[in-house]
Amino acid sequence: MAGAALRLVTNNENAPPSSGDVDTASLIRAVADRGDRAAFARLYGEFAPRVKAFLMRGGLGAVEAEDIAQETMVRVWRKARLFDPAKASVSTWIFAIARNLRIDHLRRRSRPEADIEEREEEADPAPLADEHVDRRARDARIREVFATLPPNQHEVVLMHFYEDEPHSAIAQRLNLPLGTVKSRLRLAFARIKRELEDLS
Amino acid sequence: MNHHPKPETLAAYAAGALDEARAIALAAHLAMCVECRRGVADFEAVGGLALEALDGESMSPGALERFWSRAGLQEKAGAAPSFGGDIRIPEALRRHIDGDFDGIAWKPVSKGFSQAVLDAKGYRSGALRLFKIDPGIRMPRHSHGDAEFTLILKGAYEDELGVFGRGDFADLDGEDVHGPRAIGEEPCICLIATSAPLVFRGLFEKIAQRWVGV
Numbered sequence: 001m002a003g004a005a006l007r008l009v010t011n012n013e014n015a016p017p018s019s020g021d022v023d024t025a026s027l028i029r030a031v032a033d034r035g036d037r038a039a040f041a042r043l044y045g046e047f048a049p050r051v052k053a054f055l056m057r058g059g060l061g062a063v064e065a066e067d068i069a070q071e072t073m074v075r076v077w078r079k080a081r082l083f084d085p086a087k088a089s090v091s092t093w094i095f096a097i098a099r100n101l102r103i104d105h106l107r108r109r110s111r112p113e114a115d116i117e118e119r120e121e122e123a124d125p126a127p128l129a130d131e132h133v134d135r136r137a138r139d140a141r142i143r144e145v146f147a148t149l150p151p152n153q154h155e156v157v158l159m160h161f162y163e164d165e166p167h168s169a170i171a172q173r174l175n176l177p178l179g180t181v182k183s184r185l186r187l188a189f190a191r192i193k194r195e196l197e198d199l200s
Numbered sequence: 201m202n203h204h205p206k207p208e209t210l211a212a213y214a215a216g217a218l219d220e221a222r223a224i225a226l227a228a229h230l231a232m233c234v235e236c237r238r239g240v241a242d243f244e245a246v247g248g249l250a251l252e253a254l255d256g257e258s259m260s261p262g263a264l265e266r267f268w269s270r271a272g273l274q275e276k277a278g279a280a281p282s283f284g285g286d287i288r289i290p291e292a293l294r295r296h297i298d299g300d301f302d303g304i305a306w307k308p309v310s311k312g313f314s315q316a317v318l319d320a321k322g323y324r325s326g327a328l329r330l331f332k333i334d335p336g337i338r339m340p341r342h343s344h345g346d347a348e349f350t351l352i353l354k355g356a357y358e359d360e361l362g363v364f365g366r367g368d369f370a371d372l373d374g375e376d377v378h379g380p381r382a383i384g385e386e387p388c389i390c391l392i393a394t395s396a397p398l399v400f401r402g403l404f405e406k407i408a409q410r411w412v413g414v
């Protein structure tokens with residue numbers, strides 16, 4: 001599975017930066033502006049199976065994963081108006097929705113008595129004012145840096161975002177000492193940070 | 201602010217991989233730090249790329265039709281995430297983050313040092329507590345056995361790594377040894393997050409364990 005993921009990202013290298021995004025962002029806009037169901041169906045085709053795969057990589061069963069993927073897409077449909085391309089790309093936005101739903105799901109499963117209402121109150125927190133962040137430039141640079149990470153770092157970074165307990169899961173899957181996993185991740189994340197230093 | 205979380209810590213937060221206690225401590229720092237919010241947003245963008253990189257897992261037949269009826273039934277969907285770190289801090293703690301420490305049930309641990317244990321149960325439980333250290337009081341030098349986050353909410357302390365004031369974040373490895381001493385005129389109040397269960401090995405940890413009562 002990791003091999004397939006690598007191949008896809010390599011393909012992205014040859015595409016103009018964020019070309020995929022322009023497309024999905026305009027689909028979201030069509031959904032937000034006029035409830036365009038055809039546009040949404042295309043987004044759904046693009047993202048629902050990926051979100052399902054993401055959740056299954058994190059250890060959820062196919063049924064749970066599909067249920068949460070559906071819920072993720074419900075939020076995309078309902079919240080399309082809140083999507084702001086100046087704040088995040090479409091994939092980043094959907095990734096964050098799915099990540100939060102995964103945590104909420106696991107939290108409920110491990111602690112069924114946890115009060116759901118407390119969570120509901122947190123709905124749509126006011127975005128913090130982050131002036132002077134050029135998100136597009138940073139995203140383009142991140143895409144570039146990510147595509148050129150050494151393969152062994154690239155692989156662990158991907159897994160770091162998929163796995164539920166990343167360090168131990170990566171160590172086990174790749175049969176590497178925990179220290180090696182941590183240092184590869186450390187190097188990769190430090191490099192991404194460094195490569196963004198000249199951007200606002 | 202001079203001390204910030206390490207990049208790998210921001211990335212772990214972006215991936216949703218931190219335990220509850222550490223995620224809360226980190227979110228509390230994000231609430232005060234624009235720079236780290238931008239850092240988390242950067243790593244969320246890596247998460248977006250990771251999502252793009254996946255081969256999709258086929259949805260079961262009729263999934264889109266079921267989606268439409270589900271979307272139609274749900275008048276109000278839940279929260280959409282905000283960016284630069286989706287900041288989710290329990291209401292009870294938000295007050296303390298803002299600098300209001302009234303009504304905390306402090307438990308004295310030793311002279312000039314008290315603590316209050318906070319609820320941080322969740323999917324990955326961690327231990328979350330507030331420390332209050334009077335000026336001039338030094339904690340015994342100790343390490344942690346596992347990563348520890350400390351966020352200064354009020355006052356300041358000084359240790360081997362420097363001076364930490366409000367908003368500063370100590371992102372310590374298991375191997376880091378430190379002995380913070382509260383400085384200034386007012387007690388130093390900090391939020392401490394560790395993963396659970398803590399494993400105490402050395403002498404210093406044992407001392408800390410007795411002090412803190414974990």
Ligand SMILES: [Zn+2]
Binds near residue numbers: 229236
């Ligand atoms: Zn910071």
